[in-house]
Amino acid sequence: MSSGGALAEDELLDALVQVAFHVTGVLSRIGAENDLSLTQLRVFGILRDRRPRVTELATHLGLDKSTISGLIDRAEKRGFLARARSADDRRAVEVFLTPAGRELTTRIYTEVRRELDPMMNVLSADQRARLHELLLLIGLDHHADD
Amino acid sequence: MSSGGALAEDELLDALVQVAFHVTGVLSRIGAENDLSLTQLRVFGILRDRRPRVTELATHLGLDKSTISGLIDRAEKRGFLARARSADDRRAVEVFLTPAGRELTTRIYTEVRRELDPMMNVLSADQRARLHELLLLIGLDHHADD
DNA sequence: TATTGTTATACTCTATAACTATA
């Protein structure tokens, strides 16, 4: 499909995959330094400005609710997040950051920026703007959050 | 750092992280459909054109050699890869794909391309070329492979 | 009956520590 350039297409894809591995690698490493998995890091990121239910988190991350349940257990034991029964639906459980969890999240995301900035700074302001534009285009349908 | 545009920088970073999650998510899902973890997928990808030692794999992926050892065990039991004592250094073990493993790897990477292509195809040929260029720039120092 | 969340179970991933064999 798309005449003339299957090889170039593959190279573009390889470059994208490589950058993706680099980015998630940095996230994983910084998470690990704080005893958090990549998934926990994502959950914490989501909880910065939301108070989702267990099932919402599971759907959003593409994981089973039992997986999220266990993950919350462990983070709750460490005092980083908490549960609250929903007022609307007594079956549902809302998850949110504790003050300690919020502090940790802020610290970690600051660190992430500091680590990934050098990668961005090889680009000029113009190039960064263009990259941003292109990333938004290819990212349009995967509901932009977390 | 870098006058005028800290907010825009953050948005660029967010877009990059989001695309990274999308890409690794697709890889994870396709891996899972074939009972392979993301790490195993990466190992298989490396083995397409190399015959590394256990320690080389571990270093490359930032994991402990014992982790790689177990991962090889499981894939070996399933007939996808094999070990061979090195002729140069009798302590070392080389890892390589079996024919079945090579077939599986080809099939999976074809599938990966098919799944990620739609994302690319929202861009014009020109835009794809520009994105490729920019990705290569920011990916320059993270030794380009796997 | 269907949905929300938890628990029990099992397997993989991961690191640390102790070990064997080779250098």
Added chain:
DNA sequence: TATAGTTATAGAGTATAACAATA
């Protein structure tokens, strides 16, 4: 002594199945 790899162990991540409470 140092290095390559394996094994034992333990904890976290993950999914499936069975369950209790609520809708």
